[in-house]
Amino acid sequence: MTRTETNRSRSSNSNSENSGDGGGGTTGMRIIVPLQGVVQGRGGLFLGSVIPCAFFYFFQFYLKRNRKNESDNSGEQNSSASTPNSVSNSGFPDPTRSQSAGHLTELTGLPRSLSRILLSPRHSGGAVSVSGRVNSVIKGGDSPYYVGQKRVEEDPYDELGNPDGVIQLGLAQNNKLSLDDWDLENPKEAISDGLSISGIASYEPSDGLMELKMVVAGFMTEATKNSVSFDPSQLVLTSGASSATEILSFCLADSGNAFLVPTPCSPGYDRDIKWRTGVDIIHVPCRSADNFNISMVVLDRAFYQAKKRGVRIRGIIISNPSNPMGSLLSRENLYALLDFARERNIHIISNEIFAGSVHHEEDGEFVSMAEIVDTEENIDRERVHIVYDLSKDLSFPGLRSAAIYSFNESVLSASRKLTTLSPVSSPTQHLLISAISKPKFVQRFVNSNRQRLQSTYTLLVKGLKDLGIECTRSNGGFYCWADMRGLMSSYSEKGEIELWNKLLNIGKINVIPGSCCHCIEPGWFRFCFSNLSESDVPVVMNRIRKVCETCKSQN
């Protein structure tokens, strides 16, 4: 498709949403006059093809401008595109696969969603209509992520009670590994210390008690082996990593802007970053040939392609240790990313929620983004924001306590106010304060946690290897990133979903297919091993073996 000059200059001025206005008027005239010429037989083939194309682009631009709300729609449709019934564009992955699919749905999505909201009571579930955000939920429910969770809930595996149940390998919980330590180390009296009702019932700062912030800062410092000293006054506590990520999205980007996100990435980002904020995600694909490391070249390309399309990038979101690979970003990587952000004057959100769960350090160390900017001038520090989650490192998901760490006073100020919408419950804060502030316990807990993660990881990876399934090297976190391309019937998204289905229904294991993580290469699967005990691993292996045999006999 040709792009006209007018279109290009409009894109580069796209900071304001009204940039199209003036251009539209005069461009209209420029179209009409030559069109007359075409109609009357003059102008010829060139104008006859350029003009309609230009018209098409202006129309698309106009639609896009007037339909900011629906961007959530198409985005959600995208994430649920990996269902068996969805459109699969081609057998081979295309670097802009998700983006072009998104555009397709945007173009065709407008009349359909409008009718759904205004005219078609059936679809909105009643005579009265709801916002565009609801439609994405109604449609998005078919994502393998949710389907798998539901299956586990309905039929959960239990060693004694339900040995044929579905084994959960799709949710990053860390329950089997270290809870016994908690029960032993924290007798009830210690927990209920100082927890009289009046002491905890009243309104407290929504961004968390200073005492808890001090404790969290200490924990984060410990995770970096004291290379960084985290300042509690730069922490904002909130009820979960989803909330922390969303708050940062709200603070750093306007609706219609975008973040660059290297993929494969966490399946939760579509919700956390995009859903209510209207902010978009531009995926930056990483490839197995590079060990799924971020290529600065690809990152650059994605940035400028977005710019050409008129999309303003506000930041880049990385995870370290990464989700789903579990790899650690090297110092060089981190410096390069900081340089990248500095040159384009954008933010960096570093998702370090697995910082305390590094289990293999022989071939890498965890370096926090905070350490990288520790030696930089002030200005660069202000573009770095870290998300941390107590729940991952402490086996505490139900207690809902995560943190934003930033050097940017304005971000901290806005985030603090936003935590009124997602505060940490007071008794929970007190419990955490009393539990985590015992340094000896914390040390011991963290160490035993790491050891157990390490041994389960090793067992799982070996078991998979024996079945011919290789994993990328994971140094931290709860995930294995497994290469199951050899088991697919076809090298395509469809093949991946078929395999996922077999793993769920025949193997009765819930794993996350790479498409949920927006992985550009089909056939990769995320296994969460933190909720497996050592005796569970052979069971999992048997289940997978069954599936392997089914696949081999079918192929």
Add this chain to the structure above:
Amino acid sequence: MGLPMMMERSSNNNNVAELSRVAVSDTHGEDSPYFAGWKAYDENPYHESHNPSGVIQMGLAENQVSFDLLETYLEKKNPEGSMWGSKGAPGFRENALFQDYHGLTSFRQAMASFMEQIRGGKARFDPDRIVLTAGATAANELLTFILADPNDALLVPTPYYPGFDRDLRWRTGVKIVPIHCDSSNHFQITPEALESAYQTARDANIRVRGVLITNPSNPLGATVQKKVLEDLLDFSVRKNIHLVSDEIYSGSVFHASEFTSVAEIVENIDDVSVKERVHIVYSLSKDLGLPGFRVGTIYSYNDNVVRTARRMSSFTLVSSQTQHMLASMLSDEEFTEKYIRINRERLRKRYETIVEGLKKTGIECLKGNAGLFCWMNLGFLLDNKTKEGELELWDVILKELKLNISPGSSCHCLEFGWFRVCFANMSEKTLDIALKRIHEFMDRRRRF
């Protein structure tokens, strides 16, 4: 490619990456007098012995009158298990792990039964329609995200809780169009006021998605009449919009018979298209005096709203420990019946104390029957019945009397001179002192 980059750099003189409009906007409302008074209190808080001349906090609607009931219950029934629910510490494991946005079934059932009790059994609540959020603040914002798109509007009767400006508008991009109410009919919502507000929105080309009321009302401290609720529902059906009823003070109505919940109105309606537009917000912060626990809920008769709200509650889940802690307490009907009864009684007494005390100094209040505050009329003290005049008086009361009360203008009241005065977040002694200060102030004024 070099050009756009340079343009970006030069537009930002200190070269630091900019923040979003949401981040830099002041829609959080924390610069309003409502919050400024809190700051004054924080800097100089009253204390009976340590700081008797400090600022008395009467701007925070917190309920401290019935703590002792809660404490006694927890000590007697569940001394060890109170942190972990009925299972005690072994319940810890489930507690720590549970992160399902459906919420604990036992807790939802407890909430449903508690809400039924408050309404004297006049309405039933299905636990599966309860969605948990970390506070009513989050519940209101969530509903707004779900029911309206950016640039749409919700109609809200004035005067209203100042926090709505933030909760309903900040991140959602939704507007509030006020339904103006005045003292001529005790600030009740009239059909004319509703139509007028709706028309105002239409004239400005704004799409109205719903009406949001607080019942009992904050800051009025009065219940909404049954007839008005029926009118509101009619209006919502006619305009094909939603009706949200924030009933967080429902357990703080002095006489149970005087409260009609919108749930009662829809209880006997079978028409789904009518029911599906009704949504209720509730929280334990006010009735139980547990704001720090951050427990809020959305109750909706609309399946899609329930489903979406559940997903969205991922951003604002209630801690599982908190759910466990409260589940057994809330489902203990003997306890809750007693608590609700005694709490109402104590609040009523407090209300009467303050209203009588003010009356003696010549100050009238709106006739109220609920809540943690009274709506006081100081219009007669204003030389200029304007917003500036009102704020001047507010400033005097804060600086001279050291009382933090909330000016009506921060609640968007168009009649100037009204103030919201909270009375449930202090001891009786402190309330006495506050009344004394007002008495002295009025005496001084009379001499001039």
